[in-house]
Amino acid sequence: MKIIAIITGKILIFLGSLINRGSTLPGKIALKIDKKLLSKLKYPENVIVITGSSGKGSTSKIIANTIKKTGIKVTFNKSGSNLDRGITTTLLKKCSLTGRIKTDYIVLEIDERYTKKAFAYLKPKYVIITNITKDQPPRQHYIDLVYQDILASIPKSTKIITNMDDPYLRKFSKDLPNEIIYYSISENKYSYKNQIFENLNIYRCPYCNTTLKYQYYNFETLGKYHCPSCSFKYEKPKYLGTNLDLTEGLITINNKEYPIGGNMLYHAYNTLAAISTLKELNISETIINQSLKEQEITKEITFNNNTKTYYAISCKAENATTYNSAIFKVINDSSPKDIIIGWKEISRRYKHYDISWLYDIEFELLTKNTNKFYACGIDAKNIAKRLILAGIPEEKIIISDSLNEIKEQINKDEVNKIYGILNFDYMEPFEETFKEEK
Amino acid sequence: MNINIAHLFPDILNLYGENGNIKALKYFLEKEGYKVTITNVTLEDELELLKYDFIYIGSGEPEYLNLAKNKLQEYKNDFLNYIKKEKIMLVTGSALSIFDFLNLYEINEEPDFKVADVSATTSLCNGVIYAFQNTKYLIKSTNHLLFNLETGFGNNNTMLEGFRENNFYVTSLIGPLLARNDNLTKYFVKLLIENLNEEN
Numbered sequence: 001m002k003i004i005a006i007i008t009g010k011i012l013i014f015l016g017s018l019i020n021r022g023s024t025l026p027g028k029i030a031l032k033i034d035k036k037l038l039s040k041l042k043y044p045e046n047v048i049v050i051t052g053s054s055g056k057g058s059t060s061k062i063i064a065n066t067i068k069k070t071g072i073k074v075t076f077n078k079s080g081s082n083l084d085r086g087i088t089t090t091l092l093k094k095c096s097l098t099g100r101i102k103t104d105y106i107v108l109e110i111d112e113r114y115t116k117k118a119f120a121y122l123k124p125k126y127v128i129i130t131n132i133t134k135d136q137p138p139r140q141h142y143i144d145l146v147y148q149d150i151l152a153s154i155p156k157s158t159k160i161i162t163n164m165d166d167p168y169l170r171k172f173s174k175d176l177p178n179e180i181i182y183y184s185i186s187e188n189k190y191s192y193k194n195q196i197f198e199n200l201n202i203y204r205c206p207y208c209n210t211t212l213k214y215q216y217y218n219f220e221t222l223g224k225y226h227c228p229s230c231s232f233k234y235e236k237p238k239y240l241g242t243n244l245d246l247t248e249g250l251i252t253i254n255n256k257e258y259p260i261g262g263n264m265l266y267h268a269y270n271t272l273a274a275i276s277t278l279k280e281l282n283i284s285e286t287i288i289n290q291s292l293k294e295q296e297i298t299k300e301i302t303f304n305n306n307t308k309t310y311y312a313i314s315c316k317a318e319n320a321t322t323y324n325s326a327i328f329k330v331i332n333d334s335s336p337k338d339i340i341i342g343w344k345e346i347s348r349r350y351k352h353y354d355i356s357w358l359y360d361i362e363f364e365l366l367t368k369n370t371n372k373f374y375a376c377g378i379d380a381k382n383i384a385k386r387l388i389l390a391g392i393p394e395e396k397i398i399i400s401d402s403l404n405e406i407k408e409q410i411n412k413d414e415v416n417k418i419y420g421i422l423n424f425d426y427m428e429p430f431e432e433t434f435k436e437e438k
Numbered sequence: 439m440n441i442n443i444a445h446l447f448p449d450i451l452n453l454y455g456e457n458g459n460i461k462a463l464k465y466f467l468e469k470e471g472y473k474v475t476i477t478n479v480t481l482e483d484e485l486e487l488l489k490y491d492f493i494y495i496g497s498g499e500p501e502y503l504n505l506a507k508n509k510l511q512e513y514k515n516d517f518l519n520y521i522k523k524e525k526i527m528l529v530t531g532s533a534l535s536i537f538d539f540l541n542l543y544e545i546n547e548e549p550d551f552k553v554a555d556v557s558a559t560t561s562l563c564n565g566v567i568y569a570f571q572n573t574k575y576l577i578k579s580t581n582h583l584l585f586n587l588e589t590g591f592g593n594n595n596t597m598l599e600g601f602r603e604n605n606f607y608v609t610s611l612i613g614p615l616l617a618r619n620d621n622l623t624k625y626f627v628k629l630l631i632e633n634l635n636e637e638n
Contacts, residue, residue, distance in 0.1 A: 199448075211480070
């Protein structure tokens, strides 16, 4: 069965490439032919899995591209298809007819709820956990379930690479015997002393439930914490990012400067996660640096049109943390601005209509320095309502069906800076509409 | 005049934008000219229920629901007294699993999550209620109901949902229920104002 599944998969991949269409269909069919196909493939020793609620795509891209630069062959699901069918399709492309993966390395971005199944056959050498935050509640319900899935399935021999700044992720060190390698970003010019976000994952000590104290916060629950009742505290990490500069897009890691490929704090964390991994793999400084300089920036758009500067930040619907990081970016710019908030749809995975995550986003922080708010897209009315309940005066909020309509109004506004806080599906329409002359 | 709202344990019971309910109440009460004081109650605080005009508690993860329950059980008689005095309390989502210790209703723990878009009607206000369910806990008892469901999961496999005793309102609907439904918020605002007027 295995051979038939592999051959069929490979033929479908070939046919797909003829019509220039990549899809997860080959994996789907191959798994229909042999349900246990993935456990029958022969994997190389070096399997690296990147998982988490957000940032796994960017982090895995840096890791895979940099390893490739050293001349090593890598199997990588660069399309971001991170469930069984997508992963099967990726592996089929790179395996022999007997099912041996022909590359020395496998780098896979894996959906955090799929790790449960994937770890059983992949037995990764390294697992990078970028974060575990509220995400797609109708599918994931709550984050402890994600945590439990990873916890239950991770092999003892796997080394975990994760973020020291997040007390939630420290639960792994409480519950697992595995070696854990930590990275962290030190206090920087964007850090703050008192919590500004609400409805976060963790406020209390994972050991004794006492409310944690922080010396500073970098963002949401990230920062330098300690428990006033027990010995739980932020520990010195192996990889420390310092001198963070989001305007220049630079960070210093263990005394060497690197570009982070963007201007958002999460770019810095993703880059740091990737560099920590690459350093563990003993990849040379020169290659890491070269690879980072070549990486594409995909999650932000910035451009000028007439006298106005446009800056759009891509977020993930149903993931409040991604919106909070956009808001955190906006409030670090004190110049007067218009803000456009919107998306085409909430989820492509299911039909549920749950807007609870809108109330996990700290829109309250936007009350200062904003001239007008434009709420648009399918949830324009819900966004407007959320803004009103955030204490933003109703006369500042404009509900609009189309970006073109907003463009007309914005051109009349005196403000010259426009921020888009958008779901990723609104980035292209935003750029098309506002870049166009007139 | 001042209205005191208590939000119980927002640092651990905050899964689905639950504080949107408080934001909605505050907005409409302030529109009516009332001053609103919100107290975020933590596990370490002493609870003086009668100090408050409205008590709210929302969804949490099982570990945190247990912590909350351990704490609140000590106040069983205080809660029963609060309810008897027709003071207002709203319990949403998985927080309903906490209050079975009051012996007013029973709960069912479902094997799988019940996830659904909800549209419903209620005797509390006119119009349709739009909400969401994402829970393993439903109420078993089918007396003292709150909602007639068009869609969603009701108590004990019926299309009737929730529980009410005087002004103690319990529902499996999650998240910013009041923020989504002005009609329901206005019901509570009216009730709060009436209660306040009676007291004075």
